[in-house]
Amino acid sequence: MFVTHLECAGCGKQFDPHQVAQLCPVCGRPLLVKYDLPRVKANLTKEDLASRPHNLWRYRELLPLADISHAVSLGEVMTPLIPLSKLAAELSVAEFYLKDEGLNPGGTFKSRGAAVGVSRAKELGVKTLAMPTNGNAGGAWAIYSAKAGINAYIVMPTGAPAITRSECAIAGAKLFLVNGLISDAGKIVSKAIKRHGWMDASTLKEPYRIEGKKTMGLEIVEQLKWQVPDVIIYPTGGGVGIIGIYKALQELRELGWIGEKLPRLVAVQAAGCAPIVEAWRRRRKESEFWPDSATVAFGINVPKALGDFLVLDALYQTDGCAVAVTDDEILSSQAEMARTEGLFICPEGAATLAAARQLRAAGWIKPHERVVLLNTGSGLKYPDTVRAEAPVLQPDDELPLEG
């Protein structure tokens, strides 16, 4: 293992990586995993990767497992980076890609965090974990916990996507609903953890989920043959993905596998829940709680993210930006992506196309640039965002068409 220590993203204090860790006991901020990157560099070349499995475990030197054979796997794949040829022409962008996380086990990017988080939890001897969720993370941690033999307690709002309940239930997780928001679920989980001594798998309250999400950044750069794109656009709720991608880019730079210049990172939020956008506009280091948040893109309905300061830092450090898009823009972008490119993406992912359109129109994205949209999940998990009305025929009818 190339991990040296855990380090608080707030106060910088260092901690032992060989035992279960949660938030920094000093300042309450998230812990980040630190690696001996010079030693990684001496032990691994880009060329070594060519013959490895096409999934996130190929980056094992940059992952926190003591023994890669401890990986809890549900058949992860290297998700595709799909050229959007028609939309590139329409928006007038030189290179336009969708990183499609809908092809992960469970249909969302959450499986990356769960794969690494659960694997490390198992390696550290965890028997029971608990977490609040807006649905998809709960589903992902439930299925990986089932494979690992870990008990999972999952609490989600009654409004979370119904299919994510099915995932938790069929995988044998202990599932509870709450008449409220994810923050209410979080309070219930916190009390139970204190009482029972379980591991807290809440967003950023354990350090390994970021390491899983980081592999999205590693894959994008490897898939572009170790060149960085100019812009990566990311739908931002809790922000673990964008934090992970930024961490990946920093590590690749330190390894000398990419140059100094990083992609401009863009955080997209829904107009009905845009605390990061608001903070970015004011050049603040942290966001403020967004009251009465509402959006069809349930996964980014996060009024105040624990890692907001890390997201904002990533935007500032990369000359990125934050953009709000309306639910109407989200839904029309979702339909446009399916009609033109054949890709049925989730509303959160569709928000990135709406943002790209705004940024291109404003000249912030230039015609010669290479832009990557990150789709966090499959549209299959969101049946309610699509109106599918169709004529109903009788067996002896003909198709009601002219001609």
Place this chain on the structure above:
Amino acid sequence: MFVTHLECAGCGKQFDPHQVAQLCPVCGRPLLVKYDLPRVKANLTKEDLASRPHNLWRYRELLPLADISHAVSLGEVMTPLIPLSKLAAELSVAEFYLKDEGLNPGGTFKSRGAAVGVSRAKELGVKTLAMPTNGNAGGAWAIYSAKAGINAYIVMPTGAPAITRSECAIAGAKLFLVNGLISDAGKIVSKAIKRHGWMDASTLKEPYRIEGKKTMGLEIVEQLKWQVPDVIIYPTGGGVGIIGIYKALQELRELGWIGEKLPRLVAVQAAGCAPIVEAWRRRRKESEFWPDSATVAFGINVPKALGDFLVLDALYQTDGCAVAVTDDEILSSQAEMARTEGLFICPEGAATLAAARQLRAAGWIKPHERVVLLNTGSGLKYPDTVRAEAPVLQPDDELPLEG
């Protein structure tokens, strides 16, 4: 292109592969694509594949495209062959795998047939196609047609999974429902095709869908390092997948990439719709229409398959068998797969686990054998097969647990 001709699976008559072809105009049976395998062998080695993209297009010499750059792609991946370690121990089988087709675009194996079928249709200049479907094939052909710019008319029973309507609708297909079965949808499509001159994309009524499905067999063998398993268990409705896998095995044998011995192929059907099982028991060459068919596994509710004689031939030629499983067995196997292995598979896929258990108990599968289950799609497309009841809490509640 290494295709030499199309050949009728019934009467053996040969046809030109360079124009749109449907059923054999002589005898009404499906056409199969034939390749110049000696020339493929001279031009391609197993080692050549190592550096190619990890998706079905890697087998381009065994696919029917004149130019691989014409491939219509939605980011296909080589789907994982997942070791089922806990179930292997429980059933006492030496090697036990799930080939998980749930990670395809659209969440099912149907995307393989659509990828190759739509690509070839586009290459041949098709502007409009139409098809009846039980849902998933329609969704797959809708999204690939959207990418290809082909008009797709899709007719499905009102009882087909709701999410597949959403797929068709959002991708811009012309969607119609019918108060009846897929056979009723088929009649409506046939009339429209005759009238409008569209391409008929119905199961086995064009020769290229099989070629896409064939790649499941190619991948399984390559993933096992060019060794064949002892048994492959496949949920059988229209049967294109098992026909395709058998065709793949025959081609690999002719290339000399595998030995003479083929895996025993097993067709699994639901007890409520088991025409192939019945025909196999009587050693018939064809099945009879199964009246009043019913099963929770909607995708294998096919009372009489056009390719039944090809499925039965594959079973007889490989010393395979056909097995019926009840809906109760299907649903309990689906739950067991999720609880033990963390895999949320579709009911059709779950039928293969129920069949494996039967065949192991009967001694037909031996303890030393290597068995592959084929899961045709993600459980995410079947929310109704899972009961997900959970206690509803108020924000100030505690988790209702003892201790």
